[in-house]
Amino acid sequence: EAGVVQSPRYKIIEKKQPVAFWCNPISGHNTLYWYLQNLGQGPELLIRYENEEAVDDSQLPKDRFSAERLKGVDSTLKIQPAELGDSAVYLCASSFRGGGEETQYFGPGTRLLVL
């Protein structure tokens, strides 16, 4: 079974430039998560989707971050414009939510460096 796929794996951009990350979840998983992981820290939730609907985006900085999950499968996370402090790892995870005991599976992450 294929795992969560993310691209690109690495991205270096200059500040004020836009950047986008893509995630393809595990087949059949209806819930998709984007997490931010700063150096030396655990992941923190940015946004959670159930199918096409963003059901928890309370931690997403909406002035510069946006996300979408068209057709309830793939998702894109965008930053525009990027700031130096956005340098971090962006992790995508997916799960099947339906039976109460939910396990999230993570992709390899996109490592962003903003110069």
Next chain:
Amino acid sequence: AQSVTQPDIHITVSEGASLELRCNYSYGATPYLFWYVQSPGQGLQLLLKYFSGDTLVQGIKGFEAEFKRSQSSFNLRKPSVHWSDAAEYFCAVGPFNFGNEKLTFGTGTRLTIIP
């Protein structure tokens, strides 16, 4: 709100020695508990999980963890570590009910293995 504490930032263990990584959580009800491992430059891999039932759970790579409600702990153990176990280990708690599906992670414990 739930929280997770991993009191050891960095642990060094000799190859072949036993290992115990500590995890304490704060949550008002019975939590769902997880241990993930992250190798350098990689995403998070699920080691094991506890939802209910037997409080001693077995995971992959020879790891096990024990849920102790009285101590609000979910410590990870391995009887004999291998050099390939060197990585960052994250404990996470998630209630996954009543619409609150957020996974909360600890800050991680970095494991170094010496020959």
